Amino acid sequence: MDFRPTEEQALLRRTVREFAETEIRPHVREWDQTQHFPAELMPKLAALGLLGIQFPERYGGAAMSALDYCICIEELARVDPAIALSVAAHNGLCASHIALFGTEAQKTKFLTPLARGEKVGAWGLTESTSGSDAAGMRTQATRDGHDDNVWVLNGSKTFTTHGRVGDVFVIMAVTDRAAGTKGISAFIVEKGTPGISPGKKEDKLGMRASDTSEVLLENCRVPGDQLLGEAGQGFVNTMQVLDAGRIGIAALAVGLAQGAYEAELRYAKERTSFGKTISTFQAIQWKLADAAVRIEGARWLTYRAAYLKGQGARTTLESSMAKLYASEIAVKVADDCVQIHGGYGFVKDYPAEKFFRDVKLTTIGEGTSEIQRLVIARQLLSRS
Ligand SMILES: Cc1cc2nc3c(=O)[nH]c(=O)nc-3n(C[C@H](O)[C@H](O)[C@H](O)COP(=O)(O)OP(=O)(O)OC[C@H]3O[C@@H](n4cnc5c(N)ncnc54)[C@H](O)[C@@H]3O)c2cc1C
Known part of the structure; x- marks a missing residue:
């Protein structure tokens, strides 16, 4: 099984990262404080194909793969998980349900404007x-x-x-x-x-x-x-939509954890205590090491589910495993991010407190952690 990102995927990552840094990062705090849904960002997301990531070009989509989708969601979540959530819900729930189960006429009429980003x-x-x-x-x-x-x-x-x-x-x-x-x-x-x-x-x-x-x-x-x-068939179809949607939430959790990890790494190298940067203390180093390992593990579980989905496999088990693991490690990474920031982790001048608040949704939305464990156990028992 080879699901390593290609050169094109590395370029996609750089492109979405640059977009998130320039178009989203400067507004994150204000949008969060005012609960502002940035409708003004939608045409810019659409111009990059981010509102129709996996849909065929004939329906206005960008025809990217399931793994590409993960990369896009990850990079948005690294900067602002709330924007990643909107993009994931638009693509992975509404538009995906129509793409999977709609008639030709429904796809032309409803999927096309969604994929082009003309409609939310x-x-x-x-x-x-x-x-x-x-x-x-x-x-x-x-x-x-x-x-x-x-x-x-x-x-x-x-x-x-x-x-x-x-x-x-x-x-x-x-x-x-x-x-x-x-x-x-x-x-x-x-x-x-x-x-x-x-x-x-x-x-x-x-x-x-x-x-x-x-x-x-x-x-x-x-x-x-x-x-x-x-x-x-609405409920049965919904379960299939969620199989794919949960890969998106896993990618969101990976991206959020990556953003939190980068913030804590930066802070650990800057902040001094007892005459040294706190990154020299083993207690801090272990948190950094654990975060890096956890994120990498979650990323590969997520890419594995996306790879299998791209192969046309049913991924109920793999999607739930990725979603459960990625969301739970993201909670831990975001928690440690606040801890490493000390008092500054508790105030809005640093990104730590926002990651800490945003991350909790990943263990709840599209099925709670308890429900993921239930799905995983059912799958394991029915297969053995
Ligand atoms: C920001 C946000 C965005 C959302 N977006 C959407 C959306 O776009 N569309 C949509 O349809 N929904 C959406 N949701 C809803 C989300 O999917 C639900 O909140 C989630 O599925 C949990 O349902 P609930 O809130 O009713 O909790 P409950 O189902 O009431 O669960 C309460 C607690 O009981 C536990 N529990 C329940 N049943 C079991 C069981 N059998 N075994 C063990 N534990 C159990 C749960 O894990 C949880 O801990 C969103 C939620 C949020 C917060």
């Missing part, structure tokens, strides 16, 4: 009473009594990335309550459709520049040709 994508699975237990959702879609070719959606979604700023929503809803997980379907809903509206904007611990809100659905009439995938 959102994906609504989670509800206020069902997150890990996603199949317990309450949002319902029923056929209109008068027009069989129209679905009427009622309910609400919680914690939707781009819930307020999204243009194209993929919404999961129950179409046959008695059928359990086989009774959930996915729908494409456009902003401006009567009956869909943003609810409460969340005031978050971290990832504050990434828009997160409720989405309300009140007698929202959706044309039959916006049913995404087969009726009743």
Whole structure:
């Protein structure tokens, strides 16, 4: 198995890094403090192909590989994890769901403007009473009594990335309550459709520049040709979307940890205590060494999952392993980053405290660490 980055991938990394340093880094603190979703950044991300990373060129995408995708997300997260989260949710959840299960007409109409970055994508699975237990959702879609070719959606979604700023929503809803997980379907809903509206904007611990809100659905009439995938297949398809999406969150965690590691390394070489730089103390050196090893391990687990996905394999096990490990080491690296900064790790003049706040999302979003362990154990037991 060879998934070492190529020369083109090294160039891609340099390009995205330079972009993040010049276009994102100067604004990170302000966007975080004001919870500002930088819509003004979208055309610039689009110009680099970052809003249609893996989609075919005929749908406006950049036709990059799964490994390229990881590199892009990593480099964005190294500078601002909140921007990486938005890019990952747009590409890896909304647009990816349409690319995987949409009809030709749906891909032309909805995927193309998403991949070109003309529209922002959102994906609504989670509800206020069902997150890990996603199949317990309450949002319902029923056929209109008068027009069989129209679905009427009622309910609400919680914690939707781009819930307020999204243009194209993929919404999961129950179409046959008695059928359990086989009774959930996915729908494409456009902003401006009567009956869909943003609810409460969340005031978050971290990832504050990434828009997160409720989405309300009140007698929202959706044309039959916006049913995404087969009726009743929405939940099964969602699990496949998440297999790929989790590789993106793993890459985000790797990039975030890399950013935190670089910050702590820099600080350790600058800060003096007892007449020496703190990098000369073994206690600090061990933290640096552990961080470097952890990041490298997480990076290769993530690249392995991406490589296998690129080969067309089903990666439920590998994606969950990468997501679990990368997010948990990232929490540890971000924690040590604050510790190495001492009191300066606790204030906003240094990047440590933001990494510490942002990182927690990686063990929660797209399935918590507990759910990843459950998925991994199920996979292992069913294979043995
Ligand atoms: C910033 C942000 C962005 C998000 N973006 C999106 C988005 O775009 N679209 C979307 O649909 N969702 C999104 N989410 C929702 C996210 O996926 C859920 O928060 C996550 O899946 C957990 O669900 P929950 O919050 O309901 O927690 P719960 O499911 O209530 O879990 C609470 C705790 O119980 C544990 N637990 C639950 N069940 C089990 C079990 N069977 N075994 C062991 N432990 C268990 C969990 O691990 C957790 O520790 C986002 C969340 C955040 C915070």
